[in-house]
Amino acid sequence: MSSLIATIKLREVATNQAIQAQVFDGIDQTHLSNWKTKWVPVVQATEARLLAQGAPASVYPQSAHWDWNKKTTAFQNLLSYRMFAVTCAHDTQGLMAVATDVVMHPSRLPDDKGRRALGLVYIDFLEAAPWNRPEHVQPPRYRGVGSVLIATAIQLSLDEGFKGRIGLHSLPQSEDFYRNIVRMNDLGPDTSYPGSFPLRYFEFTTAEAQAFIQGGKP
Amino acid sequence: MRLNVTDDWCLAAADREGDREIGVGFAAADPTVLAAAQGQPLASRATETTQLAFGLLIQLLRRRKSLTLAQLATIARVDMEELLLIEKDVDYHPEPRTVHQLAQVFELRPKALMQLSGSAAPREEVSREAVKFAASSEPMAKLTREEALAVEQFVAALNRLADKDALTP
Numbered sequence: 001m002s003s004l005i006a007t008i009k010l011r012e013v014a015t016n017q018a019i020q021a022q023v024f025d026g027i028d029q030t031h032l033s034n035w036k037t038k039w040v041p042v043v044q045a046t047e048a049r050l051l052a053q054g055a056p057a058s059v060y061p062q063s064a065h066w067d068w069n070k071k072t073t074a075f076q077n078l079l080s081y082r083m084f085a086v087t088c089a090h091d092t093q094g095l096m097a098v099a100t101d102v103v104m105h106p107s108r109l110p111d112d113k114g115r116r117a118l119g120l121v122y123i124d125f126l127e128a129a130p131w132n133r134p135e136h137v138q139p140p141r142y143r144g145v146g147s148v149l150i151a152t153a154i155q156l157s158l159d160e161g162f163k164g165r166i167g168l169h170s171l172p173q174s175e176d177f178y179r180n181i182v183r184m185n186d187l188g189p190d191t192s193y194p195g196s197f198p199l200r201y202f203e204f205t206t207a208e209a210q211a212f213i214q215g216g217k218p
Numbered sequence: 219m220r221l222n223v224t225d226d227w228c229l230a231a232a233d234r235e236g237d238r239e240i241g242v243g244f245a246a247a248d249p250t251v252l253a254a255a256q257g258q259p260l261a262s263r264a265t266e267t268t269q270l271a272f273g274l275l276i277q278l279l280r281r282r283k284s285l286t287l288a289q290l291a292t293i294a295r296v297d298m299e300e301l302l303l304i305e306k307d308v309d310y311h312p313e314p315r316t317v318h319q320l321a322q323v324f325e326l327r328p329k330a331l332m333q334l335s336g337s338a339a340p341r342e343e344v345s346r347e348a349v350k351f352a353a354s355s356e357p358m359a360k361l362t363r364e365e366a367l368a369v370e371q372f373v374a375a376l377n378r379l380a381d382k383d384a385l386t387p
Contacts, residue, residue: 005219005220005221006220006221006222006223008221008223008225008228009225009228009229009232010228010232011229011232011233013237018225018228018229023221025219062241062243063241063243065313066243070297070299070300073297073299074291074295074296074297074298074300075295078292078295080295081295094240096242099295104295104322123242124242124243125242125243126240126241126242126243127240127241127242127243128240128241133237133239134237135239139237140237142232143232143233143235143236143237144228144229144231144232144235145235145240146235146238146240147228147231147232147234147235148221148223148228148231149240151221151223151227151231152221155219155220155221155222156219159219168242169242169243170241170242171239171241171242171243173239173241174238174239174240174241174242176238176239177235177238177239177240181234181235181236181238192328213223215224215226215227215230215231
């Protein structure tokens, strides 16, 4: 079940027009069906193209194996998890799963009183529809999905009493967005993660999150 | 919950965002996962034995904590169906995130568990220890003293190898 929490605007790249879109608290079957019937074929086509080109593994879509059906099944009964969707023009444009458990995901930066290990909203998974991403479709269809989902996570953090604090592990191809556009604090590669890809951890303090959501940052 | 952002904010943010990638998630770029997804043979892929040992280990560690599958799924925040596949299907490749969550619950070195699960190439020593462990364990209703000992020795060996890996440049 999902409920509408905002009507927002995305930028349509082809026309440069502002297009009305919606943000939902909760992912429902409509969003998942759209993921399965529309997202997955685009991602598979990209993988087939890269395979035919003999492209190296490093350029493959880094979220290609994510299964939002499985994620939704796993998370929907957990009180500490919330899921969000952005829709526009009858299509799901972005999906996000966040955790709000302070035990597993405490803050790593000190607050204004020097306290650490406080509660935050941890963005576990965030993905835009493949047609909004240049690695799949050129030119992409809509811009702004990522910023709206970050704002949603900040709002949830405020509602949960975490004062806007959020944290996330960025995929390597997305580091530029979180470091230079959202301007989160880059705490470096997280070596507590397994394998040869220690993803970089990013975190927003209260003041920085409020500045972002109020448009205070250029 | 209500999200209050103005149209001007959305459009200014969209223009700043441009066509940048925004994905957040767990170790999605591991080439072993990509190759597996494409059905390509992996030269360094874990053998069936290491994956069998992985399933056995998770099952025995779960039983040692007296947890049902549903309880472990809740604690580790993973899909119960995936846990079942891990314990029952030697060909199943769990997602790296799942392996990491299980490592946290059972206080294991994530890197060692990744090698065992097939999400990362296993060291030869890991494969050897896995064979010893798989041969000494048989899933039964109750964890025997021998199984408990086998689990402890196997976990210690995995952690030793992970520590050696950490020292290797």
